Amino acid sequence: MEHDALRVELAIAPTEAGGISPAISSRQLAIGELQCSNLPMKLTVKRKINMGLTRIDVTLKSRGSSKRTYRDQFLVDTGATDSMAPASKLRAIGIKPVGERAYELADGTRQNYQFGLADIAFLNEITAGRVIFGPDNVEPILGVTALESAGITVDPANQTLRRLPAIPLK
Numbered sequence: 001m002e003h004d005a006l007r008v009e010l011a012i013a014p015t016e017a018g019g020i021s022p023a024i025s026s027r028q029l030a031i032g033e034l035q036c037s038n039l040p041m042k043l044t045v046k047r048k049i050n051m052g053l054t055r056i057d058v059t060l061k062s063r064g065s066s067k068r069t070y071r072d073q074f075l076v077d078t079g080a081t082d083s084m085a086p087a088s089k090l091r092a093i094g095i096k097p098v099g100e101r102a103y104e105l106a107d108g109t110r111q112n113y114q115f116g117l118a119d120i121a122f123l124n125e126i127t128a129g130r131v132i133f134g135p136d137n138v139e140p141i142l143g144v145t146a147l148e149s150a151g152i153t154v155d156p157a158n159q160t161l162r163r164l165p166a167i168p169l170k
Contacts, residue, residue: 001094002107008102008126017021026031031048038137040120041114042060044149045137053075053076053107054159054160054161055073055074055075055076055087056074056076056081056122056123056142056161057069057071057073057122058072058073058083058120058121058122058140058142059073059120059121059122060069060085060089060093060095060117060118060119060120060121060131061091061093061119061121062070062093062094062095062096062118062119063095063117063118063128066093066094067088068092068093068094069093070085070089070090070092071144072085072089072140073140074140074141074142075139075140075141075142076142076147076154076161077141077142077143077144078144078147078154079106079144080141080143081104081129081138081142081143081144081145082115082129082131082132082145083129083130083132083140083141083142083143083145083146083149084138084140084141084143085129085131085132085134085135085140085141086133086134086135086136086137086138086140087114087134087135088136089116090116090131090133091133095114095116095117095118096116097114097116097133098115098116098117099114099115100113100114101113101115103132111161113132113134114132114133115130115131115132115133116130116131116150117129117130117131119133120142120146120150122127122142122146122150122152123150123152123161124150125149125150125152127146127149127150129145129146129149130145147161151163151166151167151168152164153162
């Protein structure tokens with residue numbers, strides 16, 4: 001299932017009322033104006049931009065001769081270097097941890113995760129790379145390293161994946 005995030009651009013202007021509200025409600029966004037309670041400012045929503053989340057079919061396979069695969073919808077995450085999948089799914093297809101490192105999560109915290117090496121297939125391309133052994137309830141993530149090594153880029157203007165005409169070697 002696709003989920004859309006909402007990015008809001010705000011214009012800040014002086015006002016007679018004061019204050020900063022700790023949260024912005026969806027009703028306030030719909031109205032388009034917010035009053036701050038501690039500062040002489042008015043926030044006005046200039047425009048709302050729907051930011052789509054892209055998910056694609058990805059198949060992981062253990063490096064070597066294994067015929068077992070794990071296929072799922074992966075969230076394309078250009079903010080993530082490595083890919084991530086549930087640890088139980090990776091172990092079930094024979095991917096073994098080969099290392100461990102600290103990763104910074106979206107909320108800024110750091111967490112140590114094991115990683116393994118896998119064949120990564122998507123959009124009629126195949127590459128190989130690190131796959132993090134994530135919690136069993138994690139949404140699978142396709143990181144930017146796999147995208148770039150397969151010659152795929154994200155077009156932010158129309159929120160689609162685009163194949164590069166050639167992979168840069170410079």
